[in-house]
Amino acid sequence: MTIGNKMDVKLFDNTIVNYKPGIIVEGPNEGLCSFVEDKKIKEWYANSAWVPNPGYDxxxxxxxxxxxxxxxxxxxxxxxxxxxxxxxxxxxxxxxxxxxxxxxxxxxxxxxx
Missing domain, CATH: 1.20.58 (Methane Monooxygenase Hydroxylase; Chain G, domain 1)
Structure with missing residues (x-):
């Protein structure tokens, strides 16, 4: 389960889409951003910079x-x-x-x- 608002993310082919992220509130990835579970998200935009997704494949x-x-x-x-x-x-x-x-x-x- 996740909670959060929409933001821009960059996919593996460098296309930018609007995505609803969240914080994982239960399970082994508790506290992490939900991007780590979506392996096609390369980066997300936060605080005026592109941040790499550690789960990206x-x-x-x-x-x-x-x-x-x-x-x-x-x-x-x-x-x-x-x-x-x-x-x-x-x-x-x-x-x-x-x-x-x-x-x-x-x-x-x-x-x-």
């Missing part, structure tokens, strides 16, 4: 995101093939466009170090 975060993207690609490929088979040209174009975006995201993640 770049490889796990990148691999999780790659798996997610690869799953989306497979599903979109199936939908695109079905749309093509049924001559749904608009849907086919939409799926092809989404696949281009996902494949681009996948390549950029694969090159992240």
């Amino acid at each position: 770049f490889n796990q975060s990148r691999n999780d995101e790659l798996r997610n993207i690869e799953t989306q690609i497979v599903l979109l490929e199936l939908q695109k093939d079905k749309a093509n088979e049924l001559s749904f040209t608009t849907q086919f174009s939409v799926f092809a466009s989404q696949l281009t975006i996902l494949n681009s995201r996948k390549v950029s993640l694969e090159t992240l170090t």
